[in-house]
Amino acid sequence: MSAQPDPTYQRPQSADPATDLTADTPISPEEAEAAAAADLQDELSLEVARLQAQNAELAEQYLRTKAEMENLRRRTDEEVSKVRKFAVEGFAESLLPVLDSLEAGLAVQEATAQQIRDGAEATLKQLQSALARHKVQPIAPAAGSRFDPHQHQAIGVVAAAGQEPNTVVVVLQKGYLIAERVLRPAMVTVSAPK
Numbered sequence: 001m002s003a004q005p006d007p008t009y010q011r012p013q014s015a016d017p018a019t020d021l022t023a024d025t026p027i028s029p030e031e032a033e034a035a036a037a038a039d040l041q042d043e044l045s046l047e048v049a050r051l052q053a054q055n056a057e058l059a060e061q062y063l064r065t066k067a068e069m070e071n072l073r074r075r076t077d078e079e080v081s082k083v084r085k086f087a088v089e090g091f092a093e094s095l096l097p098v099l100d101s102l103e104a105g106l107a108v109q110e111a112t113a114q115q116i117r118d119g120a121e122a123t124l125k126q127l128q129s130a131l132a133r134h135k136v137q138p139i140a141p142a143a144g145s146r147f148d149p150h151q152h153q154a155i156g157v158v159a160a161a162g163q164e165p166n167t168v169v170v171v172l173q174k175g176y177l178i179a180e181r182v183l184r185p186a187m188v189t190v191s192a193p194k
Contacts (some may be wrong), residue, residue: 123170139175139186141168153185160191
């Protein structure tokens, strides 16, 4: 950027005209140009200093933010590791009474068939309760319900009189959901298309 000398520019005069050597001397265009260039140089130096200070501040903010993000990433990784490590703890804890019941039932040497059946039913209820507490729900479609490939696995297709095509005929094995996600699909036979 080139500054044009101001033709009306005059040197400042000192308060004492006896000591001011330039009071009556006109300024040449070169001197005016040099004075304008010096003023511009001062302005540019101030602007450079301001921008350097702003740059240093932004660099410091960047480094601080980068360090915070690294710390956050490290803490998140540690938390995920802990969650994975101990996620099964609550589930395992709810299965311990089931294990205790099975061991107690096997410890009885002289049990009748009815006692064994009652013990097995009680243990099954304990297991179902433990699974329900952890959002494990059975998939057991009723006969005649619509086949859902997202929750059912067709093992075979059979002719079923009086039943709509692509409906469940028999459930061979229950499936299970865990928190709305299929853990295992129900194995079913499906009615054949007509």
